[in-house]
């Protein structure tokens with residue numbers, strides 16, 4: 001176990017950690033709103049259900065982030081995340097560029113959603129590691145839980161794509 005670092009360094013890393021928390025807090029809240037549209041626009045019941053389930057999970061992740069903030073003595077606050085905004089814009093673009101009620105639409109929505117999940121996996125991976133380095137063990141545990149949910153969401157989407165969506169989309173194109 002390392003001894004604690006000088007205060008100034010601690011504070012700089014702490015500030016970075018909090019900033020990253022604010023980024024993902026904003027991103028998750030933004031996603032809750034936008035996943036509703038993705039549920040509506042999906043073709044298959046399987047994908048609608050997957051999006052719905054992950055929307056509920058995402059609401060819970062927002063609450064969990066509030067617990068992370070309070071566990072390190074900070075107030076939960078969001079900071080606009082241009083990356084998530086861009087990923088969501090891309091999802092909207094894909095919706096516009098694919099026909100409603102088709103499997104190509106689902107293939108496109110899965111692609112967009114997986115990019116979002118990967119962004120989240122990267123964010124929570126960093127946050128979890130930083131929490132560990134700063135010995136914020138409660139925060140680390142909470143962040144680890146969300147990290148696992150994001151990884152699982154990604155795996156579920158791959159299963160839906162490879163299970164039937166891609167094949168059906170291919171047939172549609174013929």
Ligand SMILES: [Fe+2]
Nearest residue numbers: 028058061120
């Ligand atoms: Fe999330």
Ligand SMILES: [Fe+2]
Nearest residue numbers: 117120150153
């Ligand atoms: Fe997610």
